[in-house]
Amino acid sequence: PRPRALKFGFRFRRRGRTMVEEAEEELAQFEKTFHKLEKRLNKLLDLDVKAVEEKSSPLERARLNVALATAVNSLYAMHLRTQGVSLAGHPLERELERLGAFEREIAGAAAAAAAA
Numbered sequence: 354p355r356p357r358a359l360k361f362g363f364r365f366r367r368r369g370r371t372m373v374e375e376a377e378e379e380l381a382q383f384e385k386t387f388h389k390l391e392k393r394l395n396k397l398l399d400l401d402v403k404a405v406e407e408k409s410s411p412l413e414r415a416r417l418n419v420a421l422a423t424a425v426n427s428l429y430a431m432h433l434r435t436q437g438v439s440l441a442g443h444p445l446e447r448e449l450e451r452l453g454a455f456e457r458e459i460a461g462a463a464a465a466a467a468a469a
Contacts, residue, residue: 387431394424412462419455426452 370378397417406414426448430440440446
């Protein structure tokens with residue numbers, strides 16, 4: 354059922370879209386992102402962690418660990434978003450920034466290793 358305000362034809366408009374249209378677009382984007390993340394995590398969860406660690410270089414293990422941490426934190430960020438919690442000023446925002454710094458550091462190390 355539609356919200357009562359919309360039953361009577363009253364619609365809020367933001368940037369040329371109704372609030373319902375905006376919410377539907379955000380929900381569609383959320384669902385798309387969630388399914389993409391789910392596919393990637395399922396691939397990782399199907400791996401034998403010990404075998405992967407034994408075959409991987411320290412740089413590859415660092416990439417994997419940062420990717421997993423980013424995935425977990427992204428899922429939590431998505432959960433917070435569904436609860437109406439803004440990440441602005443939230444400790445998770447700092448954690449995601451920290452993980453981004455690690456990703457850049459790993460990319461720099463990979464570039465240096467490739468150049469050597």
